[in-house]
Amino acid sequence: MAKTIRTQVGIIGSGPAGLLLSHLLDKHGIETIVLERQSRLHVEGRIRAGVLEQGTARLMREAGVNERMDNEGLVHDGVSLAFGNRVERIDFRAHTGKGVIIYGQTEMTKDLIQARLNAGKAIEFEAPALAVEDYRTGTPRIIYEKNGERHEVICDFVAGCDGSHGVSRQSIPAEQLTLFEKVYPFGWLGILAEVPPVNDELIYINHERGFALCSMRSHTRSRYYIQCALEDHVENWSDEDFWKELHRRLPSAAKDQLVTGPRLEMSIAPLRCFVAEPMRFGKLFLAGDAAHIMPPTGAKGLNLAASDVFFLSRALTAYYAEKRTDLLDRYSETALRRVWGSIRFSLWYTSLLHKFDEDPFNHRIQLADLTYMTGSEAARTSFAENYIGLPFEKFE
Numbered sequence: 001m002a003k004t005i006r007t008q009v010g011i012i013g014s015g016p017a018g019l020l021l022s023h024l025l026d027k028h029g030i031e032t033i034v035l036e037r038q039s040r041l042h043v044e045g046r047i048r049a050g051v052l053e054q055g056t057a058r059l060m061r062e063a064g065v066n067e068r069m070d071n072e073g074l075v076h077d078g079v080s081l082a083f084g085n086r087v088e089r090i091d092f093r094a095h096t097g098k099g100v101i102i103y104g105q106t107e108m109t110k111d112l113i114q115a116r117l118n119a120g121k122a123i124e125f126e127a128p129a130l131a132v133e134d135y136r137t138g139t140p141r142i143i144y145e146k147n148g149e150r151h152e153v154i155c156d157f158v159a160g161c162d163g164s165h166g167v168s169r170q171s172i173p174a175e176q177l178t179l180f181e182k183v184y185p186f187g188w189l190g191i192l193a194e195v196p197p198v199n200d201e202l203i204y205i206n207h208e209r210g211f212a213l214c215s216m217r218s219h220t221r222s223r224y225y226i227q228c229a230l231e232d233h234v235e236n237w238s239d240e241d242f243w244k245e246l247h248r249r250l251p252s253a254a255k256d257q258l259v260t261g262p263r264l265e266m267s268i269a270p271l272r273c274f275v276a277e278p279m280r281f282g283k284l285f286l287a288g289d290a291a292h293i294m295p296p297t298g299a300k301g302l303n304l305a306a307s308d309v310f311f312l313s314r315a316l317t318a319y320y321a322e323k324r325t326d327l328l329d330r331y332s333e334t335a336l337r338r339v340w341g342s343i344r345f346s347l348w349y350t351s352l353l354h355k356f357d358e359d360p361f362n363h364r365i366q367l368a369d370l371t372y373m374t375g376s377e378a379a380r381t382s383f384a385e386n387y388i389g390l391p392f393e394k395f396e
Ligand code: APR
Pocket: 012, 013, 014, 015, 016, 017, 018, 035, 036, 037, 038, 043, 048, 049, 105, 127, 128, 129, 130, 161, 162, 163, 164, 165, 166, 167, 287, 288, 289, 290, 300, 301, 302, 303, 305
């Protein structure tokens, strides 16, 4: 073993979950190390979601990494839903007094990495964790590789923030995990382009050809998605094909506003929902995508990573400050309650907007649901409070 590092909390993964956790613990004087399999360039180049709930933005401020988010992020006070020949806006601010922030996860990740490096704290890039050992009863160890050599981190706790294909969950014996999974028979084909968005706010579209979403990263950069077949490939789509199909699905009023341009990125994301329970095994804690994957409808994935980190950072801080273990003991139950709360919303919202089959009966039911949802004060309020994010504290 070439190198042994000792720290208080060993964090695997430098996605939003791992990075945010490292900052929040740092604020309380808790020592961490972050191990990341990929290079910094790779991590900072990944195009991911872009809607920050209230609570997520608050955590960024608590971490002290909010300058660019607050300067460049766009505050959105509502979204529009297009269905039939109608477009209905839901006003978050009117119903909840709050909005969401449009700020790319990619930018958030860059900010968190830069701030950690500026503070003189390490992130070991290109350092894949290979295994987590002795987390049940002893002193946990993370075995990792760097420059072809094996090293180890010895720590009090391990935070498995290494996404859905990470090593943390894989280190847990299968019989101790309960897995829940739902796979959808379609995906989202997404484009990112340097063109002004078609609308000031997001438009979610239920169309007879399939779902579409008009989103953005800034006033000059748009992100659009269209529902596609699971077996489809990016190679099947020229930029022109994409814009044509999107144009077909847009509500009439938006069609003239669409500005097209060459792709910066195009990708297909399959839709699925996955949860692994529990989220704690002795001194190993899972957070974010390592424990759960959401369908992207409603943009809950990143925000759930943030809520896990909220509960975990509180629990670890209480342990180091007061030797309290009750919050650590409750972490899994608390985090999972909010996870399932978001799943409920994401799955319902997915079912409301996508084309599942050719049966016109099902489409009629979706239209009736959308009509009720946008027409009832109570239903609009319920939608708004779920979209802007259920308060973390409510689950503690
Ligand atoms: N060792 C070290 N790092 C690893 C390993 C490993 N064995 N396996 C995976 N990683 C890294 C990945 O390279 C990635 O950078 O862990 C990180 C996990 O980050 P994310 O996948 O971004 O997951 P998370 O931080 O939980 O973020 C939540 O919300 O919008 C959704 O899925 C989207 O990324 C998003 C997520």
